[in-house]
Amino acid sequence: MADKDRVFIFDTTMRDGEQSPGASMSLEEKIQIARVFDELGVDIIEAGFPIASPGDFEAVTAISKVLKKSIPCGLARHSKKDIDRCFEALKHASRFRIHTFISTSPLHMKHKLNKTPEQVYESIKEHVSYARNLTDDVEWSCEDGTRTDMDYMCKTVELAIKSGAKTINIPDTVGYTVPSEFTKIINTLLNKVPNIDQAILSTHCHNDLGLAVANSLAGIQAGARQIECTINGIGERAGNAALEEVVMAIRTRNDLMPFETGINTTLLSKASKLVSNVTGFPVQYNKAIVGKNAFAHESGIHQDGMLKNRNTYEIMTPESVGVKQTSLVMGKHSGRHAFKDKLISLGYADLTDDVIENAFGKFKVLADKKKHIYDEDIIALVDDSLVLDNKANTIVLKSLKVFAGTGEPQKAEMKLDVSGEIKSASETGDGPVDAIFKCIKNLYPHDVNLQLYQVHAVTEGTDAQATVSVRIEENGKTTVGQAADTDTLVASANAYISALNKMILKRGKTAPMEQENQKVRGI
Numbered sequence: 445m446a447d448k449d450r451v452f453i454f455d456t457t458m459r460d461g462e463q464s465p466g467a468s469m470s471l472e473e474k475i476q477i478a479r480v481f482d483e484l485g486v487d488i489i490e491a492g493f494p495i496a497s498p499g500d501f502e503a504v505t506a507i508s509k510v511l512k513k514s515i516p517c518g519l520a521r522h523s524k525k526d527i528d529r530c531f532e533a534l535k536h537a538s539r540f541r542i543h544t545f546i547s548t549s550p551l552h553m554k555h556k557l558n559k560t561p562e563q564v565y566e567s568i569k570e571h572v573s574y575a576r577n578l579t580d581d582v583e584w585s586c587e588d589g590t591r592t593d594m595d596y597m598c599k600t601v602e603l604a605i606k607s608g609a610k611t612i613n614i615p616d617t618v619g620y621t622v623p624s625e626f627t628k629i630i631n632t633l634l635n636k637v638p639n640i641d642q643a644i645l646s647t648h649c650h651n652d653l654g655l656a657v658a659n660s661l662a663g664i665q666a667g668a669r670q671i672e673c674t675i676n677g678i679g680e681r682a683g684n685a686a687l688e689e690v691v692m693a694i695r696t697r698n699d700l701m702p703f704e705t706g707i708n709t710t711l712l713s714k715a716s717k718l719v720s721n722v723t724g725f726p727v728q729y730n731k732a733i734v735g736k737n738a739f740a741h742e743s744g745i746h747q748d749g750m751l752k753n754r755n756t757y758e759i760m761t762p763e764s765v766g767v768k769q770t771s772l773v774m775g776k777h778s779g780r781h782a783f784k785d786k787l788i789s790l791g792y793a794d795l796t797d798d799v800i801e802n803a804f805g806k807f808k809v810l811a812d813k814k815k816h817i818y819d820e821d822i823i824a825l826v827d828d829s830l831v832l833d834n835k836a837n838t839i840v841l842k843s844l845k846v847f848a849g850t851g852e853p854q855k856a857e858m859k860l861d862v863s864g865e866i867k868s869a870s871e872t873g874d875g876p877v878d879a880i881f882k883c884i885k886n887l888y889p890h891d892v893n894l895q896l897y898q899v900h901a902v903t904e905g906t907d908a909q910a911t912v913s914v915r916i917e918e919n920g921k922t923t924v925g926q927a928a929d930t931d932t933l934v935a936s937a938n939a940y941i942s943a944l945n946k947m948i949l950k951r952g953k954t955a956p957m958e959q960e961n962q963k964v965r966g967i
Contacts, residue, residue: 448669449702449703449704450669450703450704450705450706451664451669451670451671451694451703451704451705452487452488452644452646452669452670452671452705453485453486453487453488453670453671453673453687453690453691453705453706453707454486454487454488454490454517454646454670454671454672454673455481455486455488455489455490455672455673455674455675455687456490456648456672456673456674456679456684457477457481457674457675457678457687457719458474458477458478458489458490458491458492458503458507459490459491459492459493459519460490460672460674460679460680460684461674461675461678461679461684461719461723462492463679463680464678464679464680464683464723464725466723466724466725467678467723467724467725469503469722469723471499471502471503471506473722474491474492474503474506474507475503475506475507475510476718476722477715477718477719477722478491478507478510478511478514479510480711480714480715480718481514481715482510482511482512482513482514483708483711484707484708484711484712484715485513485705485706485707485708485711486514486687486707487514487515487670487706488514488515488516488517488541488670489507489511489514489515489516489517490517490518490519490543490672491503491504491507491508491516491517491518492504492507492518492519492533493518493519493520494518494519494520494526494529494530494532494533494534495520495521495523495525495526495529495530501529501532501533504516504518504530504533504534505532505533505534505536508533508534508535508536508537508540509536509537511537515537515539515540515541515581516534516537516540516541517534517540517541517542517543517583518530518533518534518540518541518542518543519543519544519545520542520543520544520545520575521544521545521546522544522545522546522567522568522570522571523571524571524574526544527542527544527571527574527575527578530542530544530575531578531579534579539581540579540581541579541581541582541583541611542575542578542579542581542582542583543582543583543584543585543613544571544572544575544582544583544584544585545584545585545586545587545613545615546564546567546568546571546585546586546587547564547586547587547588548564548586548587548588548589548592548596548597548600549587549588549589549591549592550591550592550593551588551591552587552588552591561596564600565599565600565603568584568600568603568604568607569603569607572584572603572604572607572608572609573607573608575608576607576608576609580608580610581610581611582608582609582610582611583609583610583611583612583613583646584604584609584611584612584613585612585613585614585615585648586600586601586613586614586615587615587617588615588617588618589613589614589615589616589617589629590614590615590616590617590618590620590621590625590626590629591618591620594629594632597614597629597633598632598633598636598637601633601637601640602637602638602639602640604643605637605639605640605642605643606639609643610642610643610644611643611644611645611646611670612633612640612643612644612645612646613645613646613647613648613670613672614629614630614633614645614646614647614648614663614668615648615649615650615672616647616648616649616650616656616659617648617650618650618652619649619650619651619652619653619655619656619681619682620652620653621649621655621659622653622655622659623655623658623659623661623662624662626647626649626659626662626663626666627662627663627665627666630645630662630663630666630667630668631666631667633645634666634667644668644669644670645663645667645668645669645670646668646669646670646671646672647659647660647663647664647668647670647671647672647685648672648684649663649672649684649685650679650680650681650682650683650684650685651677651679651681651682651683651684651685652681652682654682656677656682656683656684656685656686657677657685657686657689657690657693659685660673660685660690661690661693661694661701664694664701664703665700665701671685671690672684672685673685673686673687673690674686674687675687675688675715675716675719676688676716676719676720676725676727676731676734677689678719678723678725686732686733687707687712687715688712688715688716688732688733688734688765689732689733691705691707691709691712692709692712692732692733692760692764692765695709695760695764696759696760709764709765709766710763710764710765710766711766712733712734712765712766713734713765713766713767714766716733716734717734733765734765738762738767778807778811780800780804783800783803783804783807783822784800786822787800787803787822787826792826792950795826799826803822803826807822837941837945838862838863838888838944838945838948839860839861839862839884839888839941839944839945839948840860840861840941841858841859841860841861841934841937841938841941842859842860842861842866843858843859844856844857844858844859844880844933844934844937845857845858846876846879846880846933847876848875848876853872853873854872854873854874854875854876854878854879855870855871855872855873855879856870856871856872856873856876856879856880856882856883857869857870857883858870858880858883858884858887858937860883860884860887860888860941862887862888867887868887869883869886869887870883871883871886876933877897877933877936880933880936880937880940881894881940884937884940884941884944888944890918890944890947891918892916892917892918892944892947893916893917893918894914894915894916895915895916895917895922896913896914896915896924897912897913897914897936898912898913898914899911899912899932899935899936900912900913910928910929910930910931910932910935911926911927911928911935912926912927912928912932912935912936912938912939913925913926913939914926914936914939914940914942914943915943916940916943916944916947918947918951921947921950921951923943923944923946923947923950924943924946925938925939925940925941925942925943925944925945925946926939926942927939927941927942
């Protein structure tokens with residue numbers, strides 16, 4: 445890979461990202477993130493602002509010691525104290541970068557710094573040279589660069605390079621620019637700064653107008669070769685350019701952006717989840733690349749296309765960013781094709797058309813009522829349809845007596861019709877429901893896991909009808925049974941028997957994927 449085609453990824457999640465209100469990270473969390481970023485292939489990790497606090501200094505120091513491939517970096521204002529503090533925190537690393545900055549826009553120089561352009565110019569010479577005496581890897585940023593006069597920017601960039609800066613960063617500090625303007629800025633620097641070939645140009649774009657990624661990519665296409673970004677796009681105000689978005693844009697549209705990064709994209713989802721968990725900032729569902737819905741499809745038209753050829757509606761694979769698989773979300777917009785595919789994945793490989801049609805009709809009714817349709821909902825619908833299609837249940841409750849109260853063990857006496865044969869049993873248990881379930885297991889021996897037992901009162905009052913839900917699992921298959929009765933214990937028995945009848949029907953119905961897994965395991 446030629447150097448001119450290499451784009452360096454500079455991550456500032458633990459510096460600029462942590463400046464998001466409420467996003468503070470502990471030392472242990474920063475070290476954990478740093479290790480993942482190192483594995484991810486981030487070129488430069490801006491670990492913090494060492495002068496800001498003892499905690500920041502400690503974090504930058506610790507991170508500089510644990511990184512194996514990534515270059516640790518610290519931020520410093522144009523102040524010798526800042527730069528010295530940066531050096532003290534980073535000196536433990538075999539390679540490190542000092543990143544120093546000063547504002548160059550008329551607005552910032554006048555109202556923030558209270559300095560003249562001449563004073564800022566002299567400060568650049570003094571402080572970049574000072575940093576260069578401590579390391580040969582110095583980055584200089586002209587804060588509020590996109591609102592800086594271009595002639596003045598060219599002058600300051602030339603001086604910064606002459607003073608020892610190897611990387612020149614052009615920050616869109618307030619997210620003000622647009623791609624065409626940012627392209628012009630980079631082109632102007634490349635054409636007008638005599639010694640620009642001695643440094644790498646970098647972008648640092650904020651997202652106030654939602655253009656951080658677009659502006660960063662425009663800068664790369666114009667000739668910049670470093671992108672400063674954060675995982676999940678976190679950062680001050682509206683955030684920074686999202687690392688996962690710029691990296692996948694370059695990879696996916698390599699025809700238009702023939703560049704390479706060193707990022708192992710299969711770890712992007714892992715990094716995103718880690719940063720989200722540490723900061724407590726949830727990733728929006730429709731967030732590009734790492735959002736929950738980034739590879740989810742509910743529209744029937746889209747699902748049908750995906751089942752025929754995934755390229756119809758996905759421009760990258762979920763596996764390429766560390767997501768296990770595409771998700772065909774079942775909802776009111778889903779079609780029969782996707783519904784049938786879902787049934788096969790759930791283990792219903794050989795259902796009749798009548799059963800599928802009956803279950804699909806119920807599914808559509810349920811989808812209009814429920815926002816989220818879970819696999820268990822679909823299983824219950826299909827199992828109910830199977831029971832209707834095969835009206836002769838294996839097990840039928842004939843009678844039940846329960847003895848409960850204080851002083852005596854809880855006891856149940858039960859009669860069941862099992863495949864046409866009447867059987868009786870009596871069992872004690874830890875409560876009446878346990879005794880009932882033991883009777884059923886005695887009369888029809890089986891080995892299932894009880895995953896759910898839930899009671900709901902349908903109406904108010906002591907005479908309310910109770911609805912009982914039971915979910916059982918056997919060899920990876922689950923069934924759900926429901927029953928209602930004014931006697932909660934009768935409802936409990938019938939709900940368990942319903943789930944068991946459905947499991948009996950379901951035995952032998954194995955999904956192709958499960959069959960393949962069994963072959964691999966030698967089953």
